[in-house]
Amino acid sequence: MSKSIIQKNKECFVTKSTTNLHKHHIFGGPNRKLSEKYGLWVYLRADWHDMADYGVHFNKELDTKLKIIAQRRFIEEYPHQDFVKIFGKNFI
Ligand SMILES: [Zn+2]
Numbered sequence: 001m002s003k004s005i006i007q008k009n010k011e012c013f014v015t016k017s018t019t020n021l022h023k024h025h026i027f028g029g030p031n032r033k034l035s036e037k038y039g040l041w042v043y044l045r046a047d048w049h050d051m052a053d054y055g056v057h058f059n060k061e062l063d064t065k066l067k068i069i070a071q072r073r074f075i076e077e078y079p080h081q082d083f084v085k086i087f088g089k090n091f092i
Contacts, residue, residue: 005039005077006070013042014062022049024056026070031087038078038086040070067091 006026011018021043025035035041050057056066071091074083084090 002036002039002041004041004043005073006042006066010043012045012048013066014048015045017045020046022046024049024066026066027087034086035070038074040074042066064091 007013010021012021022045024042024044025032026040026042027035044056047055048062049055053059054062056062068091071083071087074081
């Protein structure tokens with residue numbers, strides 16, 4: 001498993017809870033493997049992941065917020081790589 005470049009601790013990115021955690025890849029679908037490779041994932045408590053209607057998989061606002069944070073961190077962490085070329089879209 002790759003190390004997340006978004007968070008240091010194993011805790012929910014939203015609530016800081018340390019129980020009932022799911023691993024969420026910030027860029028899903030065809031980019032899921034790239035999210036894994038570059039550490040663009042976070043832990044979320046199950047409800048904030050996909051077990052409630054406000055979970056990131058149903059919550060466009062939270063989804064977009066995480067994508068913007070992830071793209072910014074990617075640019076800091078991998079200054080010589082082209083995010084838009086790799087992930088196919090600019091979120092900032
Ligand atoms: Zn997910």
